[in-house]
Amino acid sequence: MNKRELVEAVASSTDLSAAAAERAIEALAEAITDALAKGDKVAIPGFGTFETRSRAARTGRNPQTGETLEIAASTSAAFKPATKLKQAVNGGK
CATH class of the missing domain: 1.10.1220 (Arc Repressor Mutant)
Known part of the structure; x- marks a missing residue:
């Protein structure tokens, strides 16, 4: 949609x-x-909760070159569906 x-x-x-x-x-x-x-946080009963999650800094690797690189800490948006939404998506189970 x-x-x-x-x-x-x-x-x-x-x-x-x-x-x-x-x-x-x-x-x-x-x-x-x-x-x-x-x-x-934004909670919508029966639908879910929108929130932010922090990601710590970490070491990554470039898959093409194998070079090590530092990935900075960041904050990302996350969604946790409510039980009612999970059940609807799973056919009422």
């Missing part, structure tokens, strides 16, 4: 116009992004 299909699905299930549904989806994505940038 791409963004256009998502907008159409939200618009049809909420009786919003496509433009209003698109604004709502963009506002949701922006709110989640802003919260994660501040280091906050």
Whole structure:
């Protein structure tokens, strides 16, 4: 499903116009992004939790040359699905 299909699905299930549904989806994505940038978690019951995870600095290897290189520490966005979402994806199991 791409963004256009998502907008159409939200618009049809909420009786919003496509433009209003698109604004709502963009506002949701922006709110989640802003919260994660501040280091906050975003929990949506029945769907899942968005959070940040820290990765420590480590030594890596270039697969083509075998050269050792340092990979800097970083923070990444992560999503942990709720049990309800896991069950839906697994056919209700």
